[in-house]
Amino acid sequence: MKTLYLDIFSGISGDMFLGAMIDLGVDATALEAELAKLNLDGYQLHVGRKTKSNIEGVKFDVHLLPTKGDEHSHEHSHSHSHSHDANGGHSHERTFSDIRSLINGSALSDWVKEKSVAVFRRVAEAEGKVHGMPPDEVHFHEVGAVDSIVDIVGGCIALELLGKPRVLAAPVTEGTGWVDCAHGRFPVPTAATLEILSVRGVTVNQCDEPHELVTPTGAALLAEFAESFELMRGVTPDRIGYGLGTRDMNTRPNVLRAVLGQAEAATEAKPLDWERDTVTVIETNLDDINAEHLGHFVETALQVGALDVFHTSIQMKKNRPGVLLTVLCAEADADRFSEMILRETTALGVRRHAADRRKLRREVVTVETPLGQVRVKLGRLNGELVQAAPEYESCREVAAKADVPLKAVYAAAQKALKN
Numbered sequence: 001m002k003t004l005y006l007d008i009f010s011g012i013s014g015d016m017f018l019g020a021m022i023d024l025g026v027d028a029t030a031l032e033a034e035l036a037k038l039n040l041d042g043y044q045l046h047v048g049r050k051t052k053s054n055i056e057g058v059k060f061d062v063h064l065l066p067t068k069g070d071e072h073s074h075e076h077s078h079s080h081s082h083s084h085d086a087n088g089g090h091s092h093e094r095t096f097s098d099i100r101s102l103i104n105g106s107a108l109s110d111w112v113k114e115k116s117v118a119v120f121r122r123v124a125e126a127e128g129k130v131h132g133m134p135p136d137e138v139h140f141h142e143v144g145a146v147d148s149i150v151d152i153v154g155g156c157i158a159l160e161l162l163g164k165p166r167v168l169a170a171p172v173t174e175g176t177g178w179v180d181c182a183h184g185r186f187p188v189p190t191a192a193t194l195e196i197l198s199v200r201g202v203t204v205n206q207c208d209e210p211h212e213l214v215t216p217t218g219a220a221l222l223a224e225f226a227e228s229f230e231l232m233r234g235v236t237p238d239r240i241g242y243g244l245g246t247r248d249m250n251t252r253p254n255v256l257r258a259v260l261g262q263a264e265a266a267t268e269a270k271p272l273d274w275e276r277d278t279v280t281v282i283e284t285n286l287d288d289i290n291a292e293h294l295g296h297f298v299e300t301a302l303q304v305g306a307l308d309v310f311h312t313s314i315q316m317k318k319n320r321p322g323v324l325l326t327v328l329c330a331e332a333d334a335d336r337f338s339e340m341i342l343r344e345t346t347a348l349g350v351r352r353h354a355a356d357r358r359k360l361r362r363e364v365v366t367v368e369t370p371l372g373q374v375r376v377k378l379g380r381l382n383g384e385l386v387q388a389a390p391e392y393e394s395c396r397e398v399a400a401k402a403d404v405p406l407k408a409v410y411a412a413a414q415k416a417l418k419n
Contacts, residue, residue, distance in 0.1 A: 001264065004165040005235050006226065007257035009173055010245070011213025014151025017221055019060035019243030020258035021158035022047060034157045035150060037107040043146045050244055053253030057242025062147035096124035097136040099149065108153070111164070115156040115224065118383030122220040125361075126195035135363060148217050155221050165260065168235070169226035172202055177210040192216040196223050199361075200273060203229065209251050224383065227271060237261040273382050275359040279307060280334040284347040285314065287322035294323065297344050301327060306337060328355075360387060369412035372398040376413055388417050 006012065006020075022028050028047045035045075046061040094102075103116050124135035131138070140148070159165070174189045181190070189197075189204060190212065196219040197204055207213075214222075222229075238261040245254035286294070294311060301309045307328040316322040325345065329337050331354065338350050360379030367376055375394040379387030390413040399406045 001262065002163055002165040003235055003261055003263035004159075004162065004167045005232055005259040005261070005263075006167065006169040006222070007232070007259060008170050008214075008222070010209075010249070010252045010254055010256065011173060011175065011215075012218035012222060012256055013215040013245065014148060014155060014217035014221065015060045015062070016243035016245050016256040017155050017218065017258075018151060018158060019047075019058040020241045020256045021155070021162065021243070022060060023058040023241030023243065024162065024239050024258055024260050025241075026158045026161050030161060031154060031157055034108065034112070034161075035154055038102065038149070038153060039106060040102065040146060040149060043150060045150070052242075052244045052255050053248070055242055055244075055253050055255050057244045057255055059244040062150045064146055093139050094149075095136060096120060096138050096140070099140070102149070103153065108157070109160060112153065112156045112160055114383065115159075116153045119152050119156065119220045119224045121380075121383070122196050122199070122223050123192065123216050125363075126192045126199070126216070126220075129195055130191045136365065151217050152221070159225065162260065166263070167225040167227060168232075168263070169222055169229050170231065171229050172197065172204050172222070173213060174204055174206050175209040175211045175213040176206055177212070179212045188212045189214060190216065193219045196220050199223065199275075200271065207251060209249055211247055211249065223273075232259070235259060235261050235263045272358075273361060275361055277357050277359070278331065278354050279328050279357055280331050280352055281355050282327040282329065282334065282337055282341065282350050282352050284325050284341055284345070284350045285316060285322055286311075286325055286346055287316045287320045289323070289346045293345065294325070297325075297341075300344070301337065301340060304340075305329070305333060364391070367413055367416040369398075369409070369416045371402045371404060371409055371412050374398055374409060374413040374416070376417060388414070390414070 018031075022031070028045075032045055042065050044063045044065055046059075046063060048059055049056060050059045051057075099120050100117050103113050103120075106113070108116070121135065123140070124138045127138045127140070128135040159167070174193075177188050178185055179188060179190055188211070189206075193214050193216050194204070196216060200223045202223070237259050239259075241258045241260070243256040243258065245256070247254045298309045298311070307330070309327050311323040311325045314322050314324045325341065325347070327337050327341065334352060338352065341347050341350050360381055362377060362379050364375055364377050366373050375391045377387075377389045377391060378385060390410050395406055395409040395413065399409045402409070
């Protein structure tokens with residue numbers, strides 16, 4: 001099976017990844033022709049063979065052009081010049097929503113669009129969690145700049161040009177120290193990089209190199225594509241490429257080594273990027289509770305923070321009909337809801353146990369329909385949209401305002417999602 005192994009002994013960044021891909025055989029001209037489909041201007045690519053710590057490889061750089069004039073003063077060997085974006089000048093701050101629209105509105109292949117958006121989504125969700133805002137509203141001060149859009153989309157294009165190989169990676173090695181960015185001074189690993197890797201459950205090892213080795217862009221590429229993070233096993237090398245970084249390091253060469261070859265298909269399934277947590281399940285059997293009291297308990301428990309409350313019809317001893325009352329709650333709230341059941345129902349005792357949950361990575365988006373704006377909850381697994389559910393309250397409000405059946409609003413929202 002065609003396999004790409006990323007030997008990240010010195011970390012990974014977007015430009016190092018693209019340098020390694022070109023050194024493996026990705027045609028730089030073909031790469032640039034595909035990138036041109038983005039209709040993103042204001043940059044110039046520089047691709048050249050250089051050495052770093054006596055290792056020859058490819059140095060890939062994206063240089064922004066000045067906002068006015070002298071574009072033609074730049075060198076053109078191994079690179080092409082682009083003027084400016086449609087709005088004039090360079091857009092160095094874009095939201096995830098802006099970037100997603102840019103990519104989806106391009107003439108790139110469906111696979112490159114899907115994977116590019118998925119990589120950016122990982123960064124947007126990480127930045128959103130760190131800074132307390134919805135992913136769509138995250139402003140990309142660094143990652144949203146032109147050079148990183150080129151790095152991420154270019155990385156996906158390069159993988160497609162290589163034939164979409166299976167991707168494996170070495171254990172993640174990060175440096176130490178501090179970095180200065182738009183939000184302030186942060187220790188290495190940066191908050192965004194650590195958050196991106198934590199979603200995949202990736203183990204991070206630090207070395208004594210006083211630099212940031214893994215950038216958010218590099219981490220997102222790893223999180224999206226790498227199936228595992230282990231030492232090389234069962235890979236027969238065919239070609240080896242080196243993507244060069246910019247630093248001169250004390251303990252290791254600043255290069256990314258990429259090995260393209262053959263490997264047996266993994267027996268285990270590809271890791272899934274679902275979210276995991278643990279909840280407490282509280283249960284009790286009831287055969288003598290007033291139905292009104294039971295309904296009141298369900299409403300009250302949900303109002304005060306239960307994750308879910310429901311009751312199920314059961315057959316109890318002596319053939320009595322009864323109900324199984326179940327409350328799901330956070331572990332810290334288990335005693336509170338256990339007491340609530342004992343005080344407000346006819347229960348003499350409760351059963352409790354911890355339950356592991358697996359959840360789709362979720363986000364809520366607003367879609368435009370002819371009837372009005374509707375909020376829709378999306379669920380994704382490994383970047384693939386597997387659930388899309390219009391929110392009831394949002395649909396109900398739109399239906400009442402437009403004086404149309406509720407199901408018409410649901411249908412309009414589903415149609416808007418497909419478009």
